[in-house]
Amino acid sequence: MATTLTGTGLTYPDGSDSTDACPIHKYRVTSGSSVDQGLQTGTWDFINGCEINMGVPKAANNWYRIEYYTCTDDQGSTNGGCGYAVYRHTPSSGWNRILDQGWHSQYENNLGDFYTNNTGLYYVPVHPSYPTEAHSFRLYGRRHPDCAWRVNCSIGADNRVGGWQNNLMEVYEMNGDVVDFNDRTTY
Amino acid sequence: MATTLGPNGVTYGSGALQEHFEGIVKVAFTSSDSLNHSSGSGFGNQWQYVNNTEINMGVPENANNWYRVRWQTICDDQGSGGQGTGAALYRWTPSSGWNRMADQGHHSAMENDVGDLYWMCKCDYLCPVHPSYPTEEHRFRIYHANWNGPCRINCGIGGDLRRNGWNNNILEIWEIATGAIDSGLLTRY
Secondary structure (H helix, E strand, C coil): CCCEECCCCEECCCCCEECCCCCEEEEEEECCCCCCEECCECCCEEEEEEEEEEECCCCCCCEEEEEEEEEEEEECCCCEEEEEEEEEEECCCEEEEEEECCCCCEEECCCCCCEEEEEEEEEEECCCCCCCCCEEEEEEEEEECCCEEEECCCCCCCCCCCCCCCEEEEEEEECCCCEECCCCCCC | CCCEEECCEEECCCCCEECCCCCEEEEEEECCCCCCEECCCCCCCCCEECCCCCEEEECCCCCCCEEEEEEEEEEECCCCCCEEEEEEEEEEECCCEEEEEEECCCCCEEECCCCCCEEEEEEEEEEECCCCCCCCCEEEEEEEEEECCCCEECCCCCCCECECCECCEEEEEEEECHHHCCCCCCCCC
16 A cells, blocks of 8 residues: 555555644653762752753744653751752753752651652743744752752662663653643743 | 655655654643642542643544553642552543543552651553544543542642643643554553
């Protein structure tokens, strides 16, 4: 069976039909490079290596789907936690914090040694003022209160390999024409 | 090089060959507007609708398609005693009404009176098109149940930056074409 244009789209040789544009324009992935990176108190720390350049968006109404997870560990004998923020950059805007879970979106109350997985999933719009500029994204972490906290942990029996350091950051550019963002406004 | 339709698929100007539909039919996302939402109190099966998590995915393109559902929120115990919560997926069509589909259970994350504790609740579900009503509109919601609460979800946290309708939670749904997915041991319901 040949590939054919139909009245509603495209039919492939295997019979599958495509009736709209693909929702995903671009996919980029990386992993924070600093094993056992400590977070500071009172400031947001760049998770080293967690920067992805998505280039110029294909359309001003597109959105970026950003996901991150890491393995974390308290260190020491106090209560504490951490959380993650997304930063966006264009040449004209510079780096701006745009979404933030808060600095103890994961938190334990002096439980002794404590390991867990931290995650974040965000949808972020193309910058409404600079849609024709290259967009880059970063992950930042912040701890609370004055506790020792490490991310991207090395763990007994782990197998960190090929640049993957027990954490992953992904960014998808999503086609705003075919994604239903339920009237979310841009910023 | 022009884009051409050939015997094996579509060959793009770059030379890349697309042999079949990539599989993602539709994507939608939203965020609940209910900040510090209570997931209920007491013990057991008190499912609470997480306000404004409803997504209308329209009529599925194929009766054998699947919905990949992803939910994430920030949770907090409140007060003393062991507490937990979990998320359930509800599906609706005009003929079926709202029905509870996949459910983690009411203490899929739980702490045993350890003092103040915050955690990140995440779940992934693969939900089929309703086998009896595949030509009807499909909607989805997230409900949370509670164990010895009240746990709160969609938490406001010091230093956070909630904005433009994002309240420390997100629900996203992808309709996936049946030809592009191997659902393993999962059956339809």
